Amino acid sequence: MSIDTDPAPRTSPFRAGIPELFAVIGRHDLPASVVVFLVALPLSLGIAVASGAPVAAGLIAAVVGGVVAGLLGGSAVQVSGPTASLTVVVAESVHQFGWTATCFITAGAGVLQILFGSSRVARAALAITPVVVHAMLAGIGVIIALQQVHVLLGGNSLSSSFASIVALPNQLMSVHRGDLAVGVVVIVILIAWKFVPLPVRVVPGPLVAVVFATVLSLVLPTHVERIVLNGSLLDSIGLPTIPSGSWSAVAVTMLTIALIASVESLLSAVAVDKSRPDKPTNFDRELIGQGSANVVSGLLGGLPVAAVIVRSITNAHAGAQTRAATVLHGIWVLVFAVALAGLVQQVPKAALAGLLILIGVQLVKLAHIRLARRNGELYVYLATVLGVVFLNLLQGMVIGLLLSFALLLWRVVRVTIIAEPVAGERRWVVTIDGTCTFLAMPKLTAELAKVASGAEVTIEMTVDFLDHATYQLITDWTTQHESDGGIVEFVEIGSARMAGAEAGPPERGHSRQVIDEAIGPWRRTGIREDPIAAGIAAYHRGHAHLMRPHLDGLRHRxxxxxxxxxxxxxxxxxxxxxxxxxxxxxxxxxxxxxxxxxxxxxxxxxxxxxxxxxxxxxxxxxxxxxxxxxxxxxxxxxxxxxxxxxxxxxxxxxxxxxxxxxxxxxxxxxxxxxxxxxxxxxxxxxxxxxxxxxxxxxxxxxxxxxxxxxxxxxxxxxxxxxxxxxxxxxxxxxxxxxxxxxx
The missing domain is CATH 3.40.1050.10 (Carbonic anhydrase)
Structure with missing residues (x-):
């Protein structure tokens, strides 16, 4: 599947004529947009509160993400808006630079995304190892849960995970029962919602939980903290201000937001494409659309946006066919925020805290942990999570990427070298399997030193890379061993051969070379001089030692x-x-x-x-x-x-x-x-x-x-x-x- 093609299929409704287009929108996109709106509304409010931003900023981002990213992005069904993965970095930015300066940083991150898309590097963002992405999301989930548990208990979220852990015992001693009751009700409803009958589940669980908790908070005989919305949505729109302070810190924050938003959007697009292969995403155009949305959101005073996989999959499963569903969901958020702003202020903070705690917990997926353990990458996962939780998002990602690269380097250059005698014979077999570089010289020297002087030695080399240092070491050892009366026979199965080691710079061999050698005799088109003798020589050089143990067992059978x-x-x-x-x-x-x-x-x-x-x-x-x-x-x-x-x-x-x-x-x-x-x-x-x-x-x-x-x-x-x-x-x-x- 090409990612540079127009995402609209040849049978797209956009090419079928205006009447047919409106019929598709009315039949499929309009119902889907309502479903996505109901999912996006409580999440947008909760993410704004968790980020330390004005509540209206979450609504502005939802509107802009739906309309701008929906119109300009590379996917027909992907839905964008404020996302939990950016909560931590936005909260740090607000704490360090202030809200209006964070809006400037958001717009700058959008410009970077546009540059990413224009330079056609979208596929490079997908090269980040999945274990780091999974660990980053898990770390974000832990931070969100640690911060919001204080809000659930009637307190305020703290600036760092360490402070949240230290202050948790005191917070437990001063629980506000009303907030706790509201938050727990939200968590219980969300957990139980997947067990209700399917027709009822058409209504999104987060909306049901928040509405029920809000009604409950109005009848509880105790005070409950509620969302504060200063003026209408239109009053909250304002231009950003230029940050003061270290511009290097501003640039790092800007780049962090751009990278996280881009990676999450592209990963979401991959997941959506799997569920809707008929509507493939143009990845570069998607980055341009996401960047444009972040520029607009930052200029209007909104949160950073990214494609959100939950909303995107919801949109696809709800039957969306065109961009109209994404755009309409943004319009519904705008209508609600302007006409029904008073309802927003009735929502308890603890209700959104319960919603966010569950979102945070769900970002830590046991399947990802099992996958990391199975692939031998568990310590990369844990180190990344700890780095994100106790340092910051960027440092945690850097730690994870460095460890992943170190693991990759170790796996690529790893070589197995074993020297052992053949039972009952004065013969030794030295096995060299893998990538043979100067890093293997200590182990190679130690193993060759085990070989008895004057013994007959078979060196089996299954090597795909052989540098000059190891070639010289093997050659010098062979010369010395033969001068002591020994015999050295080379059996080379791998694609890198001793004979070609001095022909030029070392290069990784190609497995195709081995295949060509294996079936080369079948491809003879002319008669060679004494082909049987040449074939026997090749057999002895390449495969006889592999056949020997098996045939030896067949001598008397x-x-x-x-x-x-x-x-x-x-x-x-x-x-x-x-x-x-x-x-x-x-x-x-x-x-x-x-x-x-x-x-x-x-x-x-x-x-x-x-x-x-x-x-x-x-x-x-x-x-x-x-x-x-x-x-x-x-x-x-x-x-x-x-x-x-x-x-x-x-x-x-x-x-x-x-x-x-x-x-x-x-x-x-x-x-x-x-x-x-x-x-x-x-x-x-x-x-x-x-x-x-x-x-x-x-x-x-x-x-x-x-x-x-x-x-x-x-x-x-x-x-x-x-x-x-x-x-x-x-x-x-x-x-x-x-x-x-x-x-």
Whole structure:
């Protein structure tokens, strides 16, 4: 999926005409906008209170996020507004610079986001390791919960997490019961809301919780702290002021807001795209839209905005089809804030505190902790969380990124080096696996020092990078060991080789090189001088040591699992197409993969009896193939010499059955095979009939449950097809058979 394309699909309602567009808006977007508005309203109020900003700033940000980001952003269904992830940094900015200067910083962060989008670096923001993002959000959640628990208990939020923890015992000793009751009611309703019947859950849980808590606070016989809204929303609009003090601190805060808002918006877009793949996001345009919204919000006196995944997913699931749903939700917030400002002032602070505490707790996800532990990144997660909670957001992220980079570096340059003697032999094996750099020299020196002087040594190198320092160390050690009477043999499987270490600057090898070497001999188009000798040398250099332990165990066990009869054609490699190894197949090959009737061929008869009676094979297989020369000669009735002609007479019944019509031929024709290949499959089916009728095979079936099966290898597609006496079937990736039935 390209992220640089227009997010509107080709069937977009925007291209369908004005009447159709209004029909889509009325049917889908209008209801979705109301749902998102009901979700966004209490969250916007709560985030403003938690940030230490005017309450109206949250409403302004919700309006601007809906209208500006909705119109200019790169997603058709993503919803923007004030977000919990920016609460901490905004609260620190308000404390350090004041509210109006924070608005200036918000506008500046928006300019940075526009520059990010214009320079097309959106994808770079997604390169931040997920464990740091998850830990950052968890740390923000912990901070929000620690601060808001004081508000829930009737106090005020404190400026730092450490202060919140220290002051918590005193706050517990002076609990205001009215605020506590209201906040607990909100938490209980939100937790229980997912258990109510689905039709009732159409109404957002946060709205129900806040409304119920507000009504409860009006009837409680005790005082409850409420939101203070100084004037109307329009009265709260004002231009920002230029911060005074350290401009480096201003720049850091500005960059922090821009980065967090950008990363959260892009991560939200990724999640939304997964649920609505028909409406992909243009990531660069999304950053421009988010930046524009932050510029406008800052200039009007609003909080910073970002795309919020909860609202965006809600919008998508509510059926939104166009940007109209996002824009309309912002308009509904504006109408509510202007016409019903008095209702906002009835909302208890403790109700919003309960809402925010639950949001904060939900940012700490057990799934993320389990994922970090499973990936070996738990300490990165914990260090980032602690840094965010007890230092600040930016320092916590830097700590997490540095630790992640250190972990990545350690994993990339890590190399396994083991030197050990072979039991019962005066031979040592030195295994070097991984990225071999100068950082591995201490360990490499220590392991090589273990090798007995004068011993025969095999150095197995599965290395993807080899620098000059380690190459020189290995070379010098080899020279010294051989001068002491020892023998050193190199087996190089990895993509970085000793022979190329001095050819130029060290480079990471490519796995494609290893693949090319493995299948290179198959690609010969001309005749090389003594190709067998060259192949044997390559085998000894690259793979003999891998085969040695397995073959050594087979020295006194000449049994096999399967009798495998196939054509003499050199393109058929039985162990490759059956994914088997030495000792698995008892293979017999002849022209046309034939089982002569009545035991008239001593070679096939002897092999079959030996496999079933002496080796006790559990399966008998006959395998044909596409483009078979024997079948083509049989089909065209080409005159051949007496030896080949006499042999092909054993296949004459296959040609007769093919011409009379055979269900295997019909199925093969339906699958698109040529007549020669259809004949080849019919030939396999007839060999199966002969095998079933053979006394030794029949005895094996009855007494030991020997399986008899037919295969056909299609060389052009490298597919293996099962052939029975009356049909064919293909194997899917899971190994299941899919029958091919003629029309």
């Amino acid at each position: 000449p049994d096999a699992d399967t009798f495998f009869l196939t054509c003499a054609d050199a393109r058929i490699v039985p162990n490759v197409i059956t994914n088997s190894g030495p000792g698995d197949l008892f293979t017999v090959r002849n022209v046309g993969n034939l089982v002569p009737a009545g035991g008239s061929d001593v070679s096939v008869e002897a092999a079959l009896i030996y496999a079933l009676e002496k080796l006790d094979v559990r399966a008998v297989v006959v395998c044909g193939h596409s483009g078979c020369g024997a079948m083509e000669a049989l089909h065209r009735e080409v005159r051949t010499g007496c030896g080949l002609g006499d042999w092909l007479e054993h296949a004459r019944p296959s040609l007769d059955r093919f011409r009379l019509g055979h269900p295997v031929a019909d199925a093969a024709a339906f699958a698109g095979f040529t007549e020669v290949d259809q004949l080849g499959m019919v030939n396999v089916a007839l060999q199966l009939e002969r095998l079933y009728a053979h006394p030794v095979v029949r005895y094996g079936i009855e007494e030991r449950g020997v399986a008899v099966s037919g295969l056909f290898f299609d060389i052009a597609t490298a597919r293996v097809i099962e052939v029975t006496v009356d049909g064919i079937a293909e194997f899917d990736d899971a190994g299941s058979r899919v029958a091919a039935e003629p029309v």
